[in-house]
Amino acid sequence: MQMPPPDPAILGRRAEIVARLRAALPGVPVIDDPAETRAYECDALTAYACPPLCVVLPGSTAEVAAALRICHGECVPVVPRGAGTSLAGGSLPTADSVVIGLARMTRTLEISAEDRFIRVEAGRTNLSVTQEVEPLGLFYAPDPSSQLACAIGGNIAMNSGGAHCLKYGVTTNNLLGVTMVLMDGTVVEIGHPSGEALGLDLLAAVCGAEGQLGIVTEATLRLVPRPEGARPVLIAFDRSETAGDCVSAIIRAGLVPVAIEFMDRPCIEACEAFARADYPLCEALLIVEAEGSEAEIADQLARIRAVAETFQPLEIREARDAAEAARIWLGRKSAFGAMGQIGDYICLDGTIPVSELGPVLARIAELAEGYGLRVANVFHAGDGNMHPLILFDANSADGLSRAEALGADILRLCVERGGCLTGEHGVGVEKRDLMDAQFTRDDLEAQMRVKDAFDPRWLLNPAKVFPLEVSAGRRAA
Amino acid sequence: MTTPEPRDEADLSEAIRSARGPLCIGGGFTRGFANGGARLSLARLSGIALHEPGALTLVARAGTPMAEVERTLAEAGQRLPFEPLDLRALLGTSGEPTLGGAIATGASGPRRVLVGGARDFVLGARFVDGTGMVVRSGGRVMKNVTGLDLARLLAGSHGTLGVLTEIALKVLPAPETARTLRLSGLDTAAACAALAAALSAPLEVSGAAFDAEGGIARLRLEGFAASVEERAARLAERLRPWGAAEEDPDTDWAAIRDVRDFAGRPGDVWRLSLRPSEAPAILARAGGAQRLDWGGARAWLLLPEGTDLRGWLGAAGARAVLVRAAPDTLHALGRFPPEAPAVAHLSAALRERFDPRGLLNPGLMAAA
């Protein structure tokens, strides 16, 4: 992975730029000590790191605007940062960039139980939003597994998903409005608590734009009633393809479970060794969760069971109470940790049509064998969002690059089968150079025109999302 | 004016490249939009490319008649979740509603309170922009964050950024059964409170409407029969403070969706989008005949011809859309409210880049 060389003129003006930021932002941390900027050198894609020119931690929309006005005036690139949990290198700095971090912006601005929304500053963690509205019987539906750490601003930038998105949708379906600062310091209000766009749906463009269009400082989030209860059923199969077929059949039967999760044998074995969830050792298992009142859960689980039985599963294990439900989820929830025990891995995020599940899994196994690498699969099967985990040895000289090459092959396979490169983690720097596999030059040109409209100088999070060669002319301008 | 009827994207691209003046883009032209430009009809770009029930996906060309989409889905026990509006009766227009028209106008019905609107079900789109460039965005899978989301940006853009040619949608199972509960004798404040109480409970209310003239609030539940029955009982219990809820098996949700009560009645029709908690005060000032949908987040108003509702309401008027009026009123007031300057600037910057010659429905969303 390449990044453009830093602009020596900016590096040379570092002290001046820092001084201007400090002067304009009294009381705001402006960090330029190399020992401290190191903490911002990467996100959760730790293979790539680069300390920024400096880091600014504003406490309000007005301070974000003031910082951006200076960077705009100085023509300095800016990298927005939430909690730094991106798995795609979305918040990876360049040496000539100013990181603007929202970690200090965590206030609740308004809660309306009647209109079912909450307005928060964008540095707030995802989980703390749901915790705050719990007493009202409401929750914020998108729940990425990183929800304890990741920030709402990062969720919006990545259009993050979660375990419950088959039923509740992803961030874009639960976002009602934002306050955003453009690169030139202009503050815009986009969206409305009613959720309806009367003009162009700019909110749709902002959500998932990976910090290319502006810095989101405040967000209005839709809240939904918390269901009374939820219980899973675990279904074991002797073939991955059968598990895939069963997923389609459940959906065709008119059921929309809140989650359908899939694990294959390598993943099941790792989880067993790690968490001892007492899973059946089989080729593939599904965890399907139903929610609602007790009677509704029982009814839905019976319907799911009836569908599953037509596929001759090895075992169907229904959780009868909270303890059994927790046990079924234990293995799935510890999957990533369990794989980490075995060795280093990279986690992919391609999506495929559910009908392609069986053939794609078979092909992934073949590709892995060709590289002599092991792949474990654990993913959100209901919506086809796969997370193949490629295991590799970080101590071997070409370990990472071989794993990355296999990863690229698997993502191209997803695209070939009607899917896409990334279902929820985003493009960042990680999948930037694969964008050509999914899009034509004209497709990318149209996306870049949106950025042109919001950030004409291409100073916000440059060198991300678009292949370097495709964006070169615009970045240099 | 000649009516180009492109058969494919290449034709459409050519029609746009060679256009010498504004185009009036349409599927079935059921919305009665006109700008004096040549009509560009998508009717021949029609047909369902893919329907995969097990993956809840449908891909169809923009000119596909809505009736064909709905029939195909119904055969597999599925439907479009967002209940697209059909405003022909209200507007007194004719023509065949198309999928592209529904997506381009963001035509969402009552179920939006539970599942979301048209744009929430868009998985991907193909379109031709004002320079004739053919673009694909998104895809056909349910989770996709690859690149900027142009498909959703195009949804609701009324053709002003590009002409949709193909749309991929998430669909949902049609429910086994539906039931409606009715509360009578309510004023708008009581109705909004009752609807909010219903929508804040985990009962999956899929329609929450109020007829302010009749004082009747209606709430819809859908799903498996046993579940609907259980939820209906609990909903009635929850609504007790506002009176005894009755079953209303005759409710025509399509008529509520399409505001058919105002069809044929003289006057201008306005649409307001509101915070339900603020709706009663704003609607009391607005006057006229009123219908509420989306738990009070959307209001339809029938007002004397030529009323400047925006001027009258002040700040709240910034969320008023003029849906039906005589051409001179539409011309004087504009269909859509003016946007705040910073937002208007972004919208204009986008249009300048996607439609630099100002060919695509100019003047429809913002002053040309």
Ligand SMILES: Cc1cc2nc3c(=O)[nH]c(=O)nc-3n(C[C@H](O)[C@H](O)[C@H](O)COP(=O)(O)OP(=O)(O)OC[C@H]3O[C@@H](n4cnc5c(N)ncnc54)[C@H](O)[C@@H]3O)c2cc1C
């Ligand atoms: C263990 C683990 C589990 C995960 N599980 C999931 C999961 O289940 N589902 C899922 O979708 N993701 C998951 N992720 C990925 C990650 O948590 C999400 O992408 C998350 O939304 C990133 O939020 P953040 O605050 O950490 O953003 P950061 O990493 O700080 O930034 C992410 C991107 O957003 C931009 N950005 C950040 N804040 C703003 C802002 N205020 N305005 C504009 N742009 C901004 C950044 O420039 C960057 O491009 C997981 C990550 C980890 C490490």
